Amino acid sequence: MEVDKGKGEAEETRKVAEADRDTVTLKSSDGKLFEVSKEAAARLSTVLAGMIAGGSIDDNGTDLKQIGSEALENVVDYCNKHANSIPSAALISSSISFNTAPFKEPEEWERKFVDRLSHDALFDLVEAANFLGMERLLDVTCHKISEMMKGKSPDQIREVFNIKNDYTKEELEEIRQELAWAFYDD
Amino acid sequence: MAPRRGRPPPELTDDVIREILLRLPPSEPAHLVRAALVCRRWRRLLADRGFLRLHRAFHGGAPPLLGFLPLGAPATAEAAAWRFSLPEPEPHAWLALDARHGRVLLHSSDPKRLVVWDPITGDHHKLPLPAHPYRSLAAAVLCAAMDGCDHLDCHGGPFLVAFAATTRRRSSDHSETTWVSVFSSTDGAWGGPTSLSIPLGPASHVATTPGLLADGALYFTLRRGDDGVGILKYDIVRRSLSVIDPPFLRHDVVSMSMAEDDGGGGGLDLQRHFLHLWACRAGDDDGWVRRRVIDLDALLPAAVPKKCAFAVKRVSGFAEGADTIFVSTNVGT
Numbered sequence: 001m002e003v004d005k006g007k008g009e010a011e012e013t014r015k016v017a018e019a020d021r022d023t024v025t026l027k028s029s030d031g032k033l034f035e036v037s038k039e040a041a042a043r044l045s046t047v048l049a050g051m052i053a054g055g056s057i058d059d060n061g062t063d064l065k066q067i068g069s070e071a072l073e074n075v076v077d078y079c080n081k082h083a084n085s086i087p088s089a090a091l092i093s094s095s096i097s098f099n100t101a102p103f104k105e106p107e108e109w110e111r112k113f114v115d116r117l118s119h120d121a122l123f124d125l126v127e128a129a130n131f132l133g134m135e136r137l138l139d140v141t142c143h144k145i146s147e148m149m150k151g152k153s154p155d156q157i158r159e160v161f162n163i164k165n166d167y168t169k170e171e172l173e174e175i176r177q178e179l180a181w182a183f184y185d186d
Numbered sequence: 187m188a189p190r191r192g193r194p195p196p197e198l199t200d201d202v203i204r205e206i207l208l209r210l211p212p213s214e215p216a217h218l219v220r221a222a223l224v225c226r227r228w229r230r231l232l233a234d235r236g237f238l239r240l241h242r243a244f245h246g247g248a249p250p251l252l253g254f255l256p257l258g259a260p261a262t263a264e265a266a267a268w269r270f271s272l273p274e275p276e277p278h279a280w281l282a283l284d285a286r287h288g289r290v291l292l293h294s295s296d297p298k299r300l301v302v303w304d305p306i307t308g309d310h311h312k313l314p315l316p317a318h319p320y321r322s323l324a325a326a327v328l329c330a331a332m333d334g335c336d337h338l339d340c341h342g343g344p345f346l347v348a349f350a351a352t353t354r355r356r357s358s359d360h361s362e363t364t365w366v367s368v369f370s371s372t373d374g375a376w377g378g379p380t381s382l383s384i385p386l387g388p389a390s391h392v393a394t395t396p397g398l399l400a401d402g403a404l405y406f407t408l409r410r411g412d413d414g415v416g417i418l419k420y421d422i423v424r425r426s427l428s429v430i431d432p433p434f435l436r437h438d439v440v441s442m443s444m445a446e447d448d449g450g451g452g453g454l455d456l457q458r459h460f461l462h463l464w465a466c467r468a469g470d471d472d473g474w475v476r477r478r479v480i481d482l483d484a485l486l487p488a489a490v491p492k493k494c495a496f497a498v499k500r501v502s503g504f505a506e507g508a509d510t511i512f513v514s515t516n517v518g519t
Binding site: 120123124126127130138139142143145146149150152153154157158161162163164165166167172175176179 | 196197198199201202205206207208209210211217219220221222223224225226227228
């Protein structure tokens with residue numbers, strides 16, 4: 001599969017408005033253009049599938065104002081890797097709804113895919129996956145983030161998520177006493 | 187993980203935080219408690235009933251097994267890793283009769299009454315015992331909604347208590363009469379008793395073991411006068427009572443009713459070291475099949491002596507809907 005990513009303005013010159021294009025062009029909040037296979041986009045993202053079916057895809061670049069270029073690049077990268085990792089026979093019968101399918105452990109390539117991301121890139125990507133209705137990518141990224149919480153105290157979790165503690169000391173002490181069993185291994 | 191860059195770190199939306207918290211391992215609930223302590227917003231997300239439903243749907247739907255209360259012994263305030271507070275602090279007077287749909291049914295001997303207790307919220311409802319005299323009893327508590335409830339979040343709603351008892355008849359034949367009466371929390375009263383038309387024979391009585399709810403009927407264990415066992419079936423909708431004779435009518439047998447996937451009934455008995463699982467086809471109370479034989483010696487820890495005549499094993503309970511059978515032994519600590 002031909003992968004074009006992050007070539008920005010170069011894409012602008014390729015405004016080939018063919019009706020039967022097999023790719024869609026997506027535009028990040030900072031104006032960069034990315035091309036992704038129409039089949040993969042429709043299969044992996046409920047939002048893009050809806051836009052493709054509803055004819056609201058803009059060949060000059062469908063605006064995704066909520067998603068920055070780094071996150072969108074990762075989304076497109078994930079779509080391409082996903083398409084390549086599935087044998088072609090499986091593609092035909094792959095109209096799985098991940099909403100109802102039980103959670104499957106991330107595959108090796110998916111693990112590697114999220115492991116190489118920086119903290120911020122991972123957090124941006126999970127929001128992009130949620131926005132685009134990409135159940136599997138949401139699964140994989142959320143799984144990774146939930147793993148980052150394991151064995152951590154509330155203080156350490158706040159640090160990971162950059163959250164300010166808005167409980168009073170008394171409230172915290174009260175909850176801690178009530179649920180002391182949860183802190184045995186602190 | 188690469189160090190943060192200059193810009194402020196991305197803030198996650200409620201949707202995404204919910205998705206992340208959903209994926210914390212359900213086998214370690216401490217994770218969720220720690221998460222609730224992070225900030226008010228996270229606590230609000232976790233305490234939301236919608237999250238509870240999502241969590242159960244995501245992790246397979248079966249309600250978690252919180253622990254067990256000893257039956258036939260005073261109900262103690264501790265179950266598994268969780269410390270529950272009993273409705274009233276007089277543990278010696280309590281007997282746990284049954285637990286289902288997030289509720290526990292307790293029998294109090296002083297004062298004499300039943301209590302339906304929600305161990306999670308601590309709510310409890312006191313109800314009088316049925317007015318009819320009895321000498322042995324079994325009881326079951328269940329959600330009042332027979333259809334259209336998944337029983338995952340109904341523990342604060344209306345409930346039913348079915349009370350099965352055996353009374354010695356005052357007439358000359360000394361035979362027993364067995365009946366079931368149902369209390370509805372909506373009516374706040376016991377319904378008229380349904381009696382078994384056929385006498386069970388001398389010394390037969392309802393055994394004080396938890397009942398089983400399957401396919402709109404409750405099943406209780408009967409001790410027969412000849413040291414055998416029977417199953418008392420109460421159809422909740424039709425309010426009819428009948429007796430099923432299982433094939434394991436032996437005095438060294440502990441039997442319990444169990445639900446079968448196909449809607450039929452089932453039972454299990456323990457003979458020495460082997461646990462036998464029996465199944466009965468739906469609508470055919472005579473069609474018993476031995477489904478599985480489990481060699482407990484292969485399962486139990488090495489500390490329990492193999493094939494030892496003194497090592498008594500007992501089926502002490504089962505968890506409906508959680509596919510769990512408890513077996514106790516008198517060996518080890």
